[in-house]
Amino acid sequence: MSSTIRHEEARSLVRQLFRGFHGGSQKVDLRSMLFHLTFNIMMGMVSGKRCFGEGAVDVEVGQRFLEILKETSVIVPSMLMSLCDFLPILRWVGFQGMEKKIVSLKKKRDDFLQDLIDDERRKRQIKSSTTITEAEKKKTIIGALLPIQEAEPEHYSDDIIKGIILLMFTAGTDTSLLTMEWAMSLLLNHPETLEKARAEINDNVEQGRLLSDSDLAKLPYLRCIINETLRLYPAAPLLVPHVSSQDSTLGEYHVPCGTMLLVNARAIHRDPKVWVEPTKFRPERFEGVDGEREGFKFMPFGLGRRGCPGAGLAMRVVALVLGALIQCFEWERVREEMVDMTEGGNGLTMPKAKPLEAMYRPRPTMVKLLSQL
Numbered sequence: 578m579s580s581t582i583r584h585e586e587a588r589s590l591v592r593q594l595f596r597g598f599h600g601g602s603q604k605v606d607l608r609s610m611l612f613h614l615t616f617n618i619m620m621g622m623v624s625g626k627r628c629f630g631e632g633a634v635d636v637e638v639g640q641r642f643l644e645i646l647k648e649t650s651v652i653v654p655s656m657l658m659s660l661c662d663f664l665p666i667l668r669w670v671g672f673q674g675m676e677k678k679i680v681s682l683k684k685k686r687d688d689f690l691q692d693l694i695d696d697e698r699r700k701r702q703i704k705s706s707t708t709i710t711e712a713e714k715k716k717t718i719i720g721a722l723l724p725i726q727e728a729e730p731e732h733y734s735d736d737i738i739k740g741i742i743l744l745m746f747t748a749g750t751d752t753s754l755l756t757m758e759w760a761m762s763l764l765l766n767h768p769e770t771l772e773k774a775r776a777e778i779n780d781n782v783e784q785g786r787l788l789s790d791s792d793l794a795k796l797p798y799l800r801c802i803i804n805e806t807l808r809l810y811p812a813a814p815l816l817v818p819h820v821s822s823q824d825s826t827l828g829e830y831h832v833p834c835g836t837m838l839l840v841n842a843r844a845i846h847r848d849p850k851v852w853v854e855p856t857k858f859r860p861e862r863f864e865g866v867d868g869e870r871e872g873f874k875f876m877p878f879g880l881g882r883r884g885c886p887g888a889g890l891a892m893r894v895v896a897l898v899l900g901a902l903i904q905c906f907e908w909e910r911v912r913e914e915m916v917d918m919t920e921g922g923n924g925l926t927m928p929k930a931k932p933l934e935a936m937y938r939p940r941p942t943m944v945k946l947l948s949q950l
């Protein structure tokens with residue numbers, strides 16, 4: 578199911594680019610297109626709804642989520658590392674009215690997620706009067722969780738289900754989108770790497786067919802590009818704050834129980850003691866390497882028990898979309914100058930400071946396929 582959604586969204590993206598192309602070389606705002614794609618994939622997996630782009634029928638749901646996301650992006654970073662953590666006295670006064678804002682945002686988010694669950698529940702009730710197969714019931718994540726709730730209501734309350742889907746949205750959309758945007762920016766600044774990736778796709782995917790999930794194992798260089806992107810521009814540069822559950826010793830440091838720990842993955846990924854030419858974009862460094870494990874110096878998804886459970890999904894989404902964009906279109910920078918790689922964000926995630934725009938045109942060999950999608 579999730580593979581069908583990914584494939585449909587990748588198709589829809591290249592179709593939309595093709596239909597929006599009017600000759601010559603055309604400019605596109607890639608960030609907003611990639612956001613719609615990652616959100617559609619996640620929402621499709623969670624609830625079967627499609628909120629953005631051609632043929633979207635759940636546009637209102639998408640708009641509602643955008644509002645919530647906008648508020649979250651302002652509040653959450655300051656909440657995670659607020660002055661209250663360092664000056665506990667401020668907790669008594671509720672620093673900058675933060676608490677009120679959090680409570681209001683929580684209610685909006687809660688209502689939104691509850692509506693998704695209730696919607697699925699209603700659909701199941703309507704369908705239960707007709708015949709409904711097991712496969713149909715489990716088509717979405719909410720659809721798969723509701724029967725478990727019926728069997729174990731004390732463990733799978735609506736609140737738990739809401740927590741699961743909220744985490745998927747917050748942890749899974751922005752991170753994948755930012756990684757694709759950084760990767761495309763790096764490729765625009767390194768056209769020779771873009772060409773090498775295209776040659777790999779040409780050699781391994783028959784002409785006249787859009788690449789799919791099953792091709793990804795044959796595209797190791799594409800994977801190296803994604804790893805190198807995650808090394809230089811990890812979407813979560815400080816991973817996620819953790820708290821030590823007991824007194825520990827870390828190197829020469831004593832870490833008392835209850836200490837907040839931040840791991841600076843971005844700094845580790847660029848440490849000249851463990852990487853050769855650490856600031857250079859060189860995907861070849863990952864050739865033949867199990868990058869995720871080697872020496873624990875590469876950790877874009879964190880490590881261990883609390884490492885990212887969505888890493889496999891993220892790698893597939895990013896590879897499929899990047900591969901489809903490279904396979905179908907020629908890409909160039911908008912201006913002769915290099916794409917500006919300044920990092921923005923607030924510490925929690927690391928977007929490009931300036932959204933990526935690029936020039937594109939369909940590859941002549943792909944026009945027939947693109948016009949049939």
Ligand code: HEM
Pocket residue numbers: 744745748749750752753756811812813816817818876877878879880882883884885886887888890891892
């Ligand atoms: C390129 C994309 C992604 C990156 C770079 C990324 C990175 C991370 C990182 C660094 C962490 C914290 C790990 C730690 O603290 O040790 C994390 C946690 C998490 N990620 Fe991802 N992630 C990505 C995509 C996804 C996707 C697609 C999903 C879900 C569908 C997801 C779900 C989660 C969840 C649920 C957690 C919390 C795990 C826990 O606290 O135990 N992530 N991710």
